[in-house]
Structures are given as structure tokens and as C-alpha cells.
Amino acid sequence: MPDTLGRSALWLAAMAVLAACLTAVNLAPGLASLGLDRLLAPVPSDVEAMVMAYSRLPRLCIGLLCGAALGLSGTLFQQVMRNPLASPSTIGVEAGAGFALAAATLYLPGLLGWSRGLVALTGGFAAVALVLMIAGRFRFAPLAVVLGGLVVGFYLSAATTTLALLHEYRLAGLFVWGSGSLSQQDWRPTLELLPRLALAALAAALLARPLVLLQLDEAARGLGLRIALVRAGALAVAVALAGFTVSAVGVIGFLGLAAPSIARAIGARRLASRMVVAPLVGALLLTVTDQALQILTAATGMFLPTGAVTAMLGAPALFLLATRLRAAEPQHGARALVLTRVSSTWLVALLATLAVLALASLVLGRDLGGAWVADLGAGLEPFLAWRLPRMVGALAAGALLAVAGVMLQRLTRNPMASPEVLGVSAGSAFGLMVALFTMSAPGQVALTACAALGAAATLGVLLLGVRRRGLGGNQALLTGVAVAAFLMALLSAVTATGDPRALLLMGWMAGSTYRVDAAGATVAAVLALAMLPALPALARQLEHLSLGMPHARALGIPAERSALLVLCGAGLLTAAATLIVGPLSFVGLMAPHIAKRLGFARCLPQLAAAALLGAGVMVTADLLGRTVHFPWQIPAGLLSALIGAPILLVLLLRPQRRRARQSAREPIRA
Structure with missing residues (x-):
């Protein structure tokens, strides 16, 4: 040109x-x-x-x-x-x-x-x-x-x-x-x-x-x-x-x-x-x-x-x-970003691992001298009121973000899509900032509602930017990066003013779970549990939508309405999770990819595996965050990136076995 x-x-x-x-x-x-x-x-x-x-x-x-x-x-x-x-x-x-x-x-x-x-x-x-x-x-x-x-x-x-x-x-x-x-x-x-x-x-x-x-x-x-x-x-x-x-x-x-x-x-x-x-x-x-x-x-x-x-x-x-770029389908190299399908025993193994991590998060701690201790029986009871909400909140937030990441990657057919990259997490943070600066004492329900509205507004802006050329390819990513950059820059500018509310927001953005109370953990847990029976129906919708809007319409699927419901659902899940672990945990990007690299290629197994992996990463991050630098704490959102990113890097760098490559006739598109 x-x-x-x-x-x-x-x-x-x-x-x-x-x-x-x-x-x-x-x-x-x-x-x-x-x-x-x-x-x-x-x-x-x-x-x-x-x-x-x-x-x-x-x-x-x-x-x-x-x-x-x-x-x-x-x-x-x-x-x-x-x-x-x-x-x-x-x-x-x-x-x-x-x-x-x-x-x-x-x-x-x-x-x-x-x-x-x-x-x-x-x-x-x-x-x-x-x-x-x-x-x-x-x-x-x-x-x-x-x-x-x-x-x-x-x-x-x-x-x-x-x-x-x-x-x-x-x-x-x-x-x-x-x-x-x-x-x-x-x-x-x-x-x-x-x-x-x-x-x-x-x-x-x-x-x-x-x-x-x-x-x-x-x-x-x-x-x-x-x-x-x-x-x-x-x-x-x-x-x-x-x-x-x-x-x-x-x-x-x-x-x-x-x-x-x-x-x-x-x-x-x-x-x-x-x-x-x-x-x-x-x-x-x-x-x-x-x-x-x-x-x-x-x-x-x-x-x-x-x-x-x-x-x-x-x-x-x-x-x-x-909004003016030509739409482009995601490009894949000769080697797919997935392995072959695996059996359901891996899901059982992931579930068992998550149960062990959750139990460890409840019973492990440090005493006043800094020594590691396992609190059991009557010794555990005083700590449950503090540790249980944190563990439940971290577990639910990790699962919610991971499922939202799978939804967005499948819908946009782009393996880089995630609540963080597309700006949905930043939109939730912006909604929370509005609540803190416009309400005298916002409660958990008000914070969740404002965060959800912020996420929905961000998704609306994203849809507005790509409405003519679809959600696939670089255009949606570039639009999401622009929206996320603007909102995060605005949040950074607000926190730089020194306002006490801005300082509270800055501490929350680091992704610490030590402020999670029973109400916040309950809201996240209810959403996570309500999500479970909807996963099979969600997987069927995503399987059709991942073929593209024209293919979905040809199958008789109301593509636009289904896509809107998926986007709104991803926004709600992200909003609830963002309130607990902040906007920068990147579990929504890493967990779906780790699940795919482990071999969970089909939609429903990937949803389940990603949820378990996201929950496990966040529970581990919460446990380490409150113990490794005792008596100080490291935000779980930061540690989740430190834990999840190396796992994904090892999986990406691991040589693929020849048998696995030969058995995969066609890459499973994200």
C-alpha cells in the first residue's frame, strides 16, 4: 500500500x-x-x-x-x-x-x-x-x-x-x-x-x-x-x-x-x-x-x-x-499450542491436588518465632475465622478468572484473549474506583455491582470497536489493549494523587487477600458453585461459537445473542474475582493455556481443568503470601503470576512427543 x-x-x-x-x-x-x-x-x-x-x-x-x-x-x-x-x-x-x-x-x-x-x-x-x-x-x-x-x-x-x-x-x-x-x-x-x-x-x-x-x-x-x-x-x-x-x-x-x-x-x-x-x-x-x-x-x-x-x-x-484494522483470523504455527486429548483421570488428580492445597492453606502457618507449624483440632479453631474466608475467596476467584479466560479465548478464537488482556479486569477496577470515590461506605454488594458494571461497560466498548469485523484476530486484541491501557493509566494517575481512598485502591490492585471477609468469600463461592451446573451448556455454546459467527448461524444458533450472554457472563465472573485478587493476577490468561498444554483440548474438559488449575494457583499463592515472608505478607495476585508463569513457560518449552504430534490431525483452535 x-x-x-x-x-x-x-x-x-x-x-x-x-x-x-x-x-x-x-x-x-x-x-x-x-x-x-x-x-x-x-x-x-x-x-x-x-x-x-x-x-x-x-x-x-x-x-x-x-x-x-x-x-x-x-x-x-x-x-x-x-x-x-x-x-x-x-x-x-x-x-x-x-x-x-x-x-x-x-x-x-x-x-x-x-x-x-x-x-x-x-x-x-x-x-x-x-x-x-x-x-x-x-x-x-x-x-x-x-x-x-x-x-x-x-x-x-x-x-x-x-x-x-x-x-x-x-x-x-x-x-x-x-x-x-x-x-x-x-x-x-x-x-x-x-x-x-x-x-x-x-x-x-x-x-x-x-x-x-x-x-x-x-x-x-x-x-x-x-x-x-x-x-x-x-x-x-x-x-x-x-x-x-x-x-x-x-x-x-x-x-x-x-x-x-x-x-x-x-x-x-x-x-x-x-x-x-x-x-x-x-x-x-x-x-x-x-x-x-x-x-x-x-x-x-x-x-x-x-x-x-x-x-x-x-x-x-x-x-x-x-477499529479500522482489517480483521484477521488467529494464525497458528505448524506446531499447535495444544497437545492431544487426555483421560478424565487427570481431572481427578487435579481435584485431589486442589483438596490437598486447600487443606494445607487452612492448617499451615508460622508461630511467633517464625517456625512452621500445623494447627490441628482445637489449635486450628482460632485461625479459621481468618484463614477460611481467604482460602475460599482465593479458590473461588482463581476458578472464576480461569473460566472467564476460557470463555473469552474460545469466543474470540484467539489464544491471547483473557480478562486482563482485553481490559475486563481493568474495567472492574475502574468500577471499584468509582464506588470508592462516590459512595461514603460502600458494602460488598455495592462494590460487586459497580465492578460488574465496569466490566460490562468495558466489554461494551470492546464490542463497539469490533462490531463490524467480528471478534477474531488482532483487531479485538489491539482494541482490548488500548482500553486496558487507558483504564490502568487512569487508575495509576488517581493513585498518584495520594488520596487515602486511592491508597486503598492501590493496595487492593496488588491482589492481596488479607482483606477478604466472610461476605466477600461467600459471594465468590456462590458464583463459583452456581457456575458448575452451567458448564456443560456453556461448553456446547462455546463449541459452536468457536467455529465463527457464520458457522454458528448456519447451525441455527442465535450467534449474536449467545455471544452477548457469554461476554456478560465473563464480565460478571471477572468482576467478582477482581474484587478479591485485583486486576493483575493473570490467572485468566495462564490457566486456560496450562490446561491446553496438559492436553485438555475439548471445551468442557478445558473449562473444568482450567477452573481447578486457577483455583490451585490462587490457593497456593495465598498460602505462600501469608507465610514465606512472615510476619509480612506478599499479595496473592503477585504470587499467582510468580507461580503460574513458570509452569506455563516450562510447558511451552517442553519438547512435544512425536506420538502426540502425529495423533493430532488438526490443531484445536482456541
């Missing part, structure tokens, strides 16, 4: 004018009052000149550099992976860099003094290497690449947050860093970043032509192109761009996904054009956001993280772009 560079130029000019106007409003009064002499040679006693010379001007420059770097990094990732969802965030680069920086701060602080950027690069490259190992099992199918990136990113992000909670004083600045902050104290970070990004940009320019030929696949090999070398070089450049940015200003990862998509939408459809337009879009978008935030902070005194607000501005643009 040819470029429309005139249209691109108009959009860029409009963004540049907006950025210039905001910069003038923010900086021009101070520059005019200072004069050139005071600005070029500020003295320590001249506070106004020092702030302008060593904080505000460097902040402007580093914002331009980081926005451009993330725009170019996302463009390279999307070109190499041939996937519009690829970005430094979805491939796990930023999560890997953040984990490396956190671990180095705690255990090898000397490395940070030697080269902070090299530490971030090492973490980013390690994350990408792990993602490529997973994707290589499935011949680098686009969805396998992004699924591996999401799992690796979830795990490393959860590990980083856990380290921050365990060492809150030493890693206190990690939360601000995780939201992306452009605040500067001198020109040193800018001067260090500039030559690094310049070299990376030069390398990207040299790779532009080979990357265009890369689209020809085997024909490119016939022309003498060394495909593996070109891919490795482009990935190295993309990781370097993202890693240097993360080490300088923290996570502002949404630009890596949004800037290339916006560049393509405004007319830069060829790679060479996108490699110019996307960095400009990223630089201007980040500058507009940061200058507007500085004006807002000066007027109100309210601090908001730049990275979170950038996502709030970019997500609506990405949502509009997603």
Missing part, C-alpha cells in the same frame, strides 16, 4: 504546533525573565536559573529523545515480528530491564555505578531470548511470539514488584520509575543517552533495506539475504533503544506500541517512512504530554506520572486505529 506522506506531514505539523504552544506556555515566561547570561552561566544562589538550566530544559530534551527511541523501537519490533502488537512492552523488554535494575540495586549495586544502561540492556536481552526460545517452538507464529512476551513480561513485572514490596525502603523510587518520570537534575542523562541513541538509529537506518526484503521470506533467501542475521541485528537494535530509555527515565512503554500504529494510520505505510514518522510521533506525543503535565502541576500542585498520562492520551488513538 503506498504512502500518503502529505497526510503524514499535516498530522505531524499539527502535533508539532501543539507541542510548541504548550512548551511556550510552560517555558517562555521563565526564559524571558532570566535572560541569556543568567541561563548560560547560572550560579547556585540563583535558584530560578538553576532550575531552568538543569531541570526543565534537560527534561524537554530527554523527552524528545525517549519518545523518538520508543517509536523507532516499536517499529523495528513490529517489522521483525510481523505483528502490530509487538512492542517493548509486549515482548517483555521493559519488564526484563526493570527486573535487572531492581536486582542489581539489591544484590550488585556496584554494577549500577559502572553502567546502569548495560544492566538494563542485559535484562532486556535476557527477556527477549526467553521469548524467542518459546516462539521458536512454534516457528515464530505471531501470536506465539506475543503470548510468550506477555507471559515473560507478567512474570518479570510480578518479580520486580515483589522485590519492591520486600525491600520497600531500598526500592522506594521503583514505583515512580515504573510509571515513567522525565524529571531531571542535570544534563548528564541526556548527554549519555544522545550518542547511544544516535548509534542505534544509524544501525536501524542501515538495516532498513534488508528489513524490507525480509517480507519476501524464502524469496529473500534466494536473493542472498541472511534472514537470521538481519532479524538478530534488528532485534538487538530495538532492545538497545528500549533498554537505554528504560534505564534513563523508567517505563513509558505504551509509546512503543502506539507510535508505529499512529504513524501507519496517518499515512506512513512503508517501512522507510514509518522509521521516520513513528519516532517523530513518539517524540511529539511524549513532549505534548509532559509539557501539559508541567503546566497542570504548576497550577494545581498535583503530581501525575508522565508514563501513565501518556498512555491515557495514546490509548484512545490506538482504540480508533484498531
Whole structure:
């Protein structure tokens, strides 16, 4: 498709004018009052000149550099992976860099003094290497690449947050860093970043032509192109761009996904054009956001993280772009993401394992000296009022999220769909935030109702965005990512205000079960038990809907009504579970995939196995969360990612037996 560079130029000019106007409003009064002499040679006693010379001007420059770097990094990732969802965030680069920086701060602080950027690069490259190992099992199918990136990113992000909670004083600045902050104290970070990004940009320019030929696949090999070398070089450049940015200003990862998509939408459809337009879009978008935030902070005194607000501005643009994408069916590599069908004895084994874990969660604990004890008989009775609601709530929440994940994956026919990825969990969190800020003392019923309304509203927005082209393929995912990014950015901005209600919301978002009471556990348990007899009927509906809307209609199924009921049911299950374990447990993504990799390919067995697996993961996370760091607690939502993600990674990396591959005549589509 040819470029429309005139249209691109108009959009860029409009963004540049907006950025210039905001910069003038923010900086021009101070520059005019200072004069050139005071600005070029500020003295320590001249506070106004020092702030302008060593904080505000460097902040402007580093914002331009980081926005451009993330725009170019996302463009390279999307070109190499041939996937519009690829970005430094979805491939796990930023999560890997953040984990490396956190671990180095705690255990090898000397490395940070030697080269902070090299530490971030090492973490980013390690994350990408792990993602490529997973994707290589499935011949680098686009969805396998992004699924591996999401799992690796979830795990490393959860590990980083856990380290921050365990060492809150030493890693206190990690939360601000995780939201992306452009605040500067001198020109040193800018001067260090500039030559690094310049070299990376030069390398990207040299790779532009080979990357265009890369689209020809085997024909490119016939022309003498060394495909593996070109891919490795482009990935190295993309990781370097993202890693240097993360080490300088923290996570502002949404630009890596949004800037290339916006560049393509405004007319830069060829790679060479996108490699110019996307960095400009990223630089201007980040500058507009940061200058507007500085004006807002000066007027109100309210601090908001730049990275979170950038996502709030970019997500609506990405949502509009997603509604215009052509629908594409999920792509599968030569190796399916499932194994063969298994017998029902595995379900019995999973059920028995869950019973053992539930019993252990009730009886195991730590005494005042920190020793492990098993409370039995009369010694257990004082603890039941505390442990039983937590165990029941965690068990029910894990099962509800897992079933909701299967429902969404089957309905959208996309293995990456989940309550978290499609924004349903974020919608529940938004509904809870509304309840906390508009009601004086909301009860459990009111909180559940508001969370359910938030989830339903999110699903409605998702349906509105994809109503013309169906729920399959990348379009629904891109729309869901945009909605989730906007809502989570809004929640991050609210929690940054310091309001006590916002602090309560922030604690809940970590996914801790220590606030679960009998009423909350009862609501979740009733929903989970009511769900059981409906599973066979639900499985039949999902089997028909997973064939696609036209096939379902041909079978006489009211496809639209059935799809709406499935979506609403998934929203209700997610809302109830989100109240207990927060919006970031990712059980809804991991449990269905673990069930499929264990061999539960048919819909009803997958629903049952995923429910048992999700419940088991959450019960284990709750038990470990209250005992491993006694007397402090680790949120179960974080630990569920730390427990479930490695299991899924091992299953994805495990070689498939030849007999299993031969017996599966056709992949079971998610």
C-alpha cells in the first residue's frame, strides 16, 4: 500500500504546533525573565536559573529523545515480528530491564555505578531470548511470539514488584520509575543517552533495506539475504533503544506500541517512512504530554506520572486505529499450542491436588518465632475465622478468572484473549474506583455491582470497536489493549494523587487477600458453585461459537445473542474475582493455556481443568503470601503470576512427543 506522506506531514505539523504552544506556555515566561547570561552561566544562589538550566530544559530534551527511541523501537519490533502488537512492552523488554535494575540495586549495586544502561540492556536481552526460545517452538507464529512476551513480561513485572514490596525502603523510587518520570537534575542523562541513541538509529537506518526484503521470506533467501542475521541485528537494535530509555527515565512503554500504529494510520505505510514518522510521533506525543503535565502541576500542585498520562492520551488513538484494522483470523504455527486429548483421570488428580492445597492453606502457618507449624483440632479453631474466608475467596476467584479466560479465548478464537488482556479486569477496577470515590461506605454488594458494571461497560466498548469485523484476530486484541491501557493509566494517575481512598485502591490492585471477609468469600463461592451446573451448556455454546459467527448461524444458533450472554457472563465472573485478587493476577490468561498444554483440548474438559488449575494457583499463592515472608505478607495476585508463569513457560518449552504430534490431525483452535 503506498504512502500518503502529505497526510503524514499535516498530522505531524499539527502535533508539532501543539507541542510548541504548550512548551511556550510552560517555558517562555521563565526564559524571558532570566535572560541569556543568567541561563548560560547560572550560579547556585540563583535558584530560578538553576532550575531552568538543569531541570526543565534537560527534561524537554530527554523527552524528545525517549519518545523518538520508543517509536523507532516499536517499529523495528513490529517489522521483525510481523505483528502490530509487538512492542517493548509486549515482548517483555521493559519488564526484563526493570527486573535487572531492581536486582542489581539489591544484590550488585556496584554494577549500577559502572553502567546502569548495560544492566538494563542485559535484562532486556535476557527477556527477549526467553521469548524467542518459546516462539521458536512454534516457528515464530505471531501470536506465539506475543503470548510468550506477555507471559515473560507478567512474570518479570510480578518479580520486580515483589522485590519492591520486600525491600520497600531500598526500592522506594521503583514505583515512580515504573510509571515513567522525565524529571531531571542535570544534563548528564541526556548527554549519555544522545550518542547511544544516535548509534542505534544509524544501525536501524542501515538495516532498513534488508528489513524490507525480509517480507519476501524464502524469496529473500534466494536473493542472498541472511534472514537470521538481519532479524538478530534488528532485534538487538530495538532492545538497545528500549533498554537505554528504560534505564534513563523508567517505563513509558505504551509509546512503543502506539507510535508505529499512529504513524501507519496517518499515512506512513512503508517501512522507510514509518522509521521516520513513528519516532517523530513518539517524540511529539511524549513532549505534548509532559509539557501539559508541567503546566497542570504548576497550577494545581498535583503530581501525575508522565508514563501513565501518556498512555491515557495514546490509548484512545490506538482504540480508533484498531477499529479500522482489517480483521484477521488467529494464525497458528505448524506446531499447535495444544497437545492431544487426555483421560478424565487427570481431572481427578487435579481435584485431589486442589483438596490437598486447600487443606494445607487452612492448617499451615508460622508461630511467633517464625517456625512452621500445623494447627490441628482445637489449635486450628482460632485461625479459621481468618484463614477460611481467604482460602475460599482465593479458590473461588482463581476458578472464576480461569473460566472467564476460557470463555473469552474460545469466543474470540484467539489464544491471547483473557480478562486482563482485553481490559475486563481493568474495567472492574475502574468500577471499584468509582464506588470508592462516590459512595461514603460502600458494602460488598455495592462494590460487586459497580465492578460488574465496569466490566460490562468495558466489554461494551470492546464490542463497539469490533462490531463490524467480528471478534477474531488482532483487531479485538489491539482494541482490548488500548482500553486496558487507558483504564490502568487512569487508575495509576488517581493513585498518584495520594488520596487515602486511592491508597486503598492501590493496595487492593496488588491482589492481596488479607482483606477478604466472610461476605466477600461467600459471594465468590456462590458464583463459583452456581457456575458448575452451567458448564456443560456453556461448553456446547462455546463449541459452536468457536467455529465463527457464520458457522454458528448456519447451525441455527442465535450467534449474536449467545455471544452477548457469554461476554456478560465473563464480565460478571471477572468482576467478582477482581474484587478479591485485583486486576493483575493473570490467572485468566495462564490457566486456560496450562490446561491446553496438559492436553485438555475439548471445551468442557478445558473449562473444568482450567477452573481447578486457577483455583490451585490462587490457593497456593495465598498460602505462600501469608507465610514465606512472615510476619509480612506478599499479595496473592503477585504470587499467582510468580507461580503460574513458570509452569506455563516450562510447558511451552517442553519438547512435544512425536506420538502426540502425529495423533493430532488438526490443531484445536482456541
